[in-house]
Every structure is written in C-alpha cells, then in structure tokens.
Amino acid sequence: MENLKNRIFHFLLIFISFLYIILFIYLPKINLIKDINFSTNNYYALYKRSEIFSQTIIILFVIFILYCLFFYGIKNNFFEIKFKRLFLFSVIVSFFSIIVFPIFSSDIFYYICSDRVFAIHHLSPFTNTYASLSGDYFQDIFHGYSWETHLNNYGPIFILLSSIPVLLFSKNLFLSIVLWKFICIIINIINGYLVYKITKSEKIYFLYAFNPLLIFELCLNAHNEVLMIFFILLAFFYIFKKPCIKNYLLSMVFLVLSILTKIFSLVFLPIFFLLMFLGLKSKKQRFQFLIFSTILLLIIIILSYWPFHTNIKDIISPIIFQSSFTSSIFVSPLIQLIWYGIYFFSGKDFFHIASFVSRFVFLISYVGILFWALFKKNKHFSKLILISSTIIFTIFILTFFSWLMPWYFTTIICLNFLSYFFSNKKVYLMMNFFFTLYGICFYFVLR
Numbered sequence: 124m125e126n127l128k129n130r131i132f133h134f135l136l137i138f139i140s141f142l143y144i145i146l147f148i149y150l151p152k153i154n155l156i157k158d159i160n161f162s163t164n165n166y167y168a169l170y171k172r173s174e175i176f177s178q179t180i181i182i183l184f185v186i187f188i189l190y191c192l193f194f195y196g197i198k199n200n201f202f203e204i205k206f207k208r209l210f211l212f213s214v215i216v217s218f219f220s221i222i223v224f225p226i227f228s229s230d231i232f233y234y235i236c237s238d239r240v241f242a243i244h245h246l247s248p249f250t251n252t253y254a255s256l257s258g259d260y261f262q263d264i265f266h267g268y269s270w271e272t273h274l275n276n277y278g279p280i281f282i283l284l285s286s287i288p289v290l291l292f293s294k295n296l297f298l299s300i301v302l303w304k305f306i307c308i309i310i311n312i313i314n315g316y317l318v319y320k321i322t323k324s325e326k327i328y329f330l331y332a333f334n335p336l337l338i339f340e341l342c343l344n345a346h347n348e349v350l351m352i353f354f355i356l357l358a359f360f361y362i363f364k365k366p367c368i369k370n371y372l373l374s375m376v377f378l379v380l381s382i383l384t385k386i387f388s389l390v391f392l393p394i395f396f397l398l399m400f401l402g403l404k405s406k407k408q409r410f411q412f413l414i415f416s417t418i419l420l421l422i423i424i425i426l427s428y429w430p431f432h433t434n435i436k437d438i439i440s441p442i443i444f445q446s447s448f449t450s451s452i453f454v455s456p457l458i459q460l461i462w463y464g465i466y467f468f469s470g471k472d473f474f475h476i477a478s479f480v481s482r483f484v485f486l487i488s489y490v491g492i493l494f495w496a497l498f499k500k501n502k503h504f505s506k507l508i509l510i511s512s513t514i515i516f517t518i519f520i521l522t523f524f525s526w527l528m529p530w531y532f533t534t535i536i537c538l539n540f541l542s543y544f545f546s547n548k549k550v551y552l553m554m555n556f557f558f559t560l561y562g563i564c565f566y567f568v569l570r
Contacts, residue, residue, distance in 0.1 A: 132202035136212050139189050143216045146182045151224040156297045161268040183563050186335045197326050204325045213332035217308045220342040228344045234285050237275040242286035247431040248275035249438055260294050278383040279427040281347050307345040310353050317356040322544045330540045336562040340530040348533045354381035362505045368412050371399045375416050383427050390519050394511045402504035449525045457481040457522045478525050485522040506545050513538040529562035
C-alpha cells in the first residue's frame with residue numbers, strides 16, 4: 124500500500140512539473156530581449172499576441188486544477204509526501220522559468236530603467252527619470268517605453284539589490300535581465316524553504332512552491348514582490364521563535380526592510396509593533412523594545428536612503444503619483460462595486476468618490492481589527508500577529524487599490540498559507556485558491 128502511495132505521489136509530482144516545463148518551453152524565449160526596441164513597438168506587438176495569452180491561461184487553469192487536486196490528495200493522506208522530492212522538483216520548475224521572455228509584464232524593464240539612473244549615471248531615481256538622461260547606452264531601445272518618464276516608486280532596498288545586474292552588465296540588456304530573473308528565482312526558492320521552516324509542513328510547502336500564480340509572477344515575470352515576501356517571511360520566522368526582545372527586534376528589522384522594498388508592507392507595522400510590545404511581560408522589556416526598535420529603525424531608514432541623497436518629499440511624491448493611477452477594470456472589488464452602484468443610480472461617473480469611500484472602509488476596518496487584536500485575550504501573540512496581518516492585508520487588497528495588478532495578490536496568498544496552517548481554518552485555504560484563480564483570470568481581461 125505504501126509503495127502504491129509513493130508511486131501515485133511521484134507520478135502526480137512529475138506530471139504537474141512536466142506541465143510547467145512544457146508551458147515554459149512553449150512561451151517566447153528570453154533571447155528575444157536581444158531584438159527588443161520599444162521605439163518600434165516590437166515589444167508590444169509580441170505583448171498583444173492574443174493566442175499566446177489565451178493558450179497560456181488555459182494551461183495555467185489546468186495546472187491550477189491539478190494543484191488543487193494534488194493538495195486534496197496530500198491533505199487526505201492519499202499518498203505519502205516527501206519534502207526533499209517536493210523541493211527538488213520545485214527548484215527544477217523554478218529554474219526552467221528563466222528561459223521565458225517576460226511577455227506578461229513589462230515591469231522588469233522599468234526596474235532596469237530606474238536602476239540605470241542610479242547605478243550607471245549616479246543620480247537619484249526618486250528625482251530623475253530615465254527619459255531625462257542623455258547618452259545612456261540603451262536610450263534608443265527604451266525610447267517610447269511608457270514607464271521611462273516615471274520616477275521610481277519602489278524602496279531603496281529594492282533599488283540597491285536590483286542594481287547589481289545593471290552594474291555587472293551595463294551594456295548587455297539580455298544578461299542584466301537574465302541575472303535579475305536568476306536572483307528572483309533564488310529568492311523564491313528561499314521563500315519556499317522559509318515557509319517550510321516556519322510551518323514544518325510539507326503540505327504548506329507544496330501550496331507555496333507549486334502555486335501557479337506565484338511561479339508565474341515571482342519567477343517568470345520576476346516581480347519585486349518576491350523580495351518583499353522574503354523579508355515578511357523572515358519577520359514571521361523570528362516572531363514564531365521564542366518570544367524575547369532579540370527575536371522581536373529582528374522581526375521588526377526585517378519588516379522595515381520589506382517596507383523599504385515596497386511600501387505596501389507599511390500596513391503591517393502598527394499591528395507588529397503594538398502586539399510585540401504587549402507580548403513582552405515586564406515594563407522593563409517593553410521600554411527596552413521601544414527604545415531599541417526606534418533606534419534600529421531610524422538607522423536602517425537613514426542608511427538605506429543615504430546613497431540617494433534625497434529628501435522625504437522626493438521619496439513620497441512618486442508613491443502618491445502612482446496611487447493616483449486609475450483603471451476602469453483593474454481596481455479593488457469594493458471600489459468597483461461602489462463605483463458601479465453610484466453610476467447605476469445617478470448615471471454619473473464618480474470614481475473618485477467610490478475610491479474615497481472604499482479606502483475609508485479600509486481605514487475603519489483597520490482600526491477595528493487593531494482594537495480586536497489589542498483586547499483579545501490570547502497568549503499566542505505570534506499567531507495573533509499573523510492572523511491580524513492576514514485579515515488586514517486581505518481587506519487592503521479588496522478595498523484600497525485604484526490600480527490593482529495580479530502580482531499584488533502574491534503576498535496575501537503567502538500569508539493565507541501560514542494562517543491556514545496555524546489556525547486550521549479552511550477559510551484561509553479558500554482565500555488562497557480564490558486569489559490564485561482571481562489573478563489568473565485577470566490575464567483574460569488584461570489581454
């Protein structure tokens with residue numbers, strides 16, 4: 124019987140890995156980067172080939188169904204799972220994604236543009252756009268790229284890391300992008316291992332390592348969410364270790380590094396800080412945590428922004444500018460619901476009112492969850508921080524964004540894995556499947 128279970132496990136694991144590899148082989152290859160030129164629109168000509176998107180989304184749906192069935196088998200002990208085999212196949216699948224041209228998102232080119240402003244021209248990407256440069260080696264290639272006129276809206280930690288490929292291959296766009304994808308794949312593999320270390324569960328590791336949207340966005344499209352998730356997982360890793368000032372301070376450090384990668388993580392800061400503060404038993408420990416965390420965070424923030432020689436206004440302005448982006452389709456569901464409701468009853472397009480009301484709902488919800496967490500009599504502060512963070516970020520995604528993209532779901536998917544494990548509540552598992560499917564469906568509309 125055990126032998127049969129092992130055979131079923133290996134067959135399904137090989138089959139789902141095989142589908143991923145077939146998909147990556149089918150998609151346009153990364154060597155097309157050598158011929159890219161935005162001024163002639165040849166990137167967007169490839170970008171808009173509907174048959175590639177439709178066939179890819181169909182394959183992703185098939186993989187998603189198999190992913191759900193495979194997890195159902197794991198959950199109900201239909202076959203025996205082994206971490207080493209899961210890890211090996213997830214690494215193989217991840218590295219195969221490096222051969223794929225980033226056709227589904229052009230963000231990787233925006234990263235290169237911002238990095239060149241800083242790494243090659245020694246200017247701050249918070250105050251200088253790529254289009255403002257003169258004589259850059261890739262200027263003819265990126266002329267006409269829609270994001271070359273935008274200031275950087277990511278954090279300094281991301282810029283410092285993503286500048287490494289640009290520095291190493293300053294005159295080779297192909298190798299710059301290949302190296303960045305390689306870095307993202309390595310970080311994502313580490314993320315999967317951190318999920319396993321936190322949960323000690325092969326089931327939860329499978330949910331992370333073989334999730335189609337995570338592989339698609341973090342490995343294939345190489346979005347910087349992979350770095351943000353890395354720091355968030357490290358923050359939770361230290362939360363779930365022995366409760367003490369040292370671990371709480373380390374957790375805060377990694378959370379701030381996540382915020383300095385992408386500003387979205389800022390929503391976690393109050394809940395982390397307050398519940399850690401309350402989780403310490405004595406007044407002396409709380410005072411030490413307050414002082415040391417404040418000093419550490421200030422040092423990290425100052426050192427992170429130091430190379431860019433910029434001020435707070437220059438840092439905040441691009442973030443505010445991006446938050447003003449709007450889309451008639453790609454918005455948080457509550458904004459869209461309120462917007463359609465207003466239009467249905469009044470016949471007027473009050474998108475700004477819908478955005479304001481929906482974001483106000485988020486703020487009220489945030490305060491409510493914060494008070495719920497603060498007054499909840501629960502000795503397991505680590506679990507409470509995780510559950511509260513998951514709920515808050517879920518509401519954040521559903522209510523706040525007037526410009527919502529599929530890769531924004533990757534963080535909440537990861538948090539739902541952890542919350543499902545520590546709470547054993549199926550709602551978090553269902554939310555994982557919901558956001559994964561929601562993200563895949565986005566591409567149907569996107570193209």
